[in-house]
Amino acid sequence: MFSERISPRALLLMLPLVLVMIAVVGWPLIDTVRLSLTDARLAGTSGAFIGTDNFTKMLSGRNFQSAFWTTMQFTVWSVSIELVLGVLVALLLNQRFFGRTALRALLILPWALPTVVNATLWRLIYNPEYGALNAMLTQIGLLDAYRSWLGQPGSAMTALIVADVWKNFPLVALIALAALQAVPKDIRAAAISDGANAWKRFRFVIMPYLIGPLMVALVLRTIEAFKVFDLIWIMTRGGPANSTRSLSILVYQEGFAFQRVGSGASLALIITLIITVLAVAYLMIMRRFAGEAR
């Protein structure tokens, strides 16, 4: 191996990035920690030190607990449906059929559509008076009267999950497809001539190639979904009756709408801690699969 010393040239090349990161990430993050220990307000007072009061109040409060479970519900449902759908579509695209290249090209479209436009589009589709969903369901006879899909706690979360799945399952499909195409053709052929059925071929021939990229997709999607703000803000603003208020929406309300910067900061740190655990999981998975690849 090379010597353990890191060349001064490498450090010099790193310097601009490090300075930028200290200015726009490091400093603000430390300041979030400081603010979380105060009762600071957005306008005016810089706040007095109150120890960990914000954290204990936040963690024991109803708002945090309901937002936490709302976020979990959104994350678990969206991500698992995206993974299953993504793998199924990848298996489909791995078959030979007419228009296969065109279909693969289509998958890039929902990914490229800006999140805000996606949220706006689905908000229009779910519109209680003029929305396409109401019109379609009544015209084919599945619905008697128009519904307010985003206006009822029962259906608002499902509507959000559908919008998120539509935008994100194609990415999972593309990742899974790339993994499927790495399965050597002769191994598949050997499994077939040995008489392995479709399930066994999937489980023992294809799965080993799929699992690594899928784990990566799983963790990355989980982190993204856990941070969800844009989609919910535009479609429901956390309503109705706070039934879709995610943790990020709650931070926005605490810190900026109610101007309770201290307690907003404490909540932001709690979310950061959860994300950090997920990020560490991601790095460990990466390391493991990088090790296997060698």
Add this chain to the structure above:
Amino acid sequence: MEHQSRWFSLFIHLMALLVALVILAPLAWLFVMSISSNADLSAKPLQWWPNEVDLSRYKALLSQTDNSAGQAFVASLFNSIKVAGMATIAAILVAVPAGWALSRTPQLGWVLGGIIATYMLPPVALSIPLYFILAKFGLLNNVFGLGLVYLSILAPFVTWLLKSGFDPIPRDLERAAAIDGARLDQMLRIVILPLAMPVIGTATIFAYLLAWDEFFYALLFTSNQEAKTLTVAIADLAGGRVSDYGLIATAGVIAALPPVLIGILMQRSLISGLTNGGVKG
């Protein structure tokens, strides 16, 4: 190849058709809404295809009459172009040398871990202090200030992407250049950059799309035409007093057009970037 029965083949084709429909229908509807008259959009039963193609919203949104909806929209369009452009250029400038150093120095692996973790950080974790910092320097509601904030997302992301893109470029060339006595800047300019250009190109596009998409910081740190970006302008339309759904759809089509066109044209390199970037270390 596997034996395909006729029924299986029919099933595959039907499924493919279904997936295509699921992907295309919402997008097609967004476009149809943007060219349908209000009468068609509020008709019951709903008019799925307009009686007459109505392009008036495109004209309205792109018009430059004083104090019109169009003026505000065009201003936000230019703000988005500026903010995303500035942030992307700055991110590339700091990330190219850093990505190269990380790719060539295995001992800096832990730094890469830190950079990836930074990219995953939720924006809410930084939003409150960033608000105070921007306020202190008078950079709230300012395209430059917002671009600076975007660096917190773009710089780590681009560094990560570039590092994995630089990894396959052979080291022998640098060694040869070093033996020939090339200085650092000469080596970067003459040897490394030409080879790394495709990777840097893809990273630039990803960074620009990421900035174009951003909503949370823009919502917090901008308040009027001076700096409001396209995403905030659309959210205002969608959540506000506008009852012309066709107008909202039109704004969506215009905002989606650049990234969707890039997505279609650059498909190959984007897909390989998406599938490799996330999988390789």
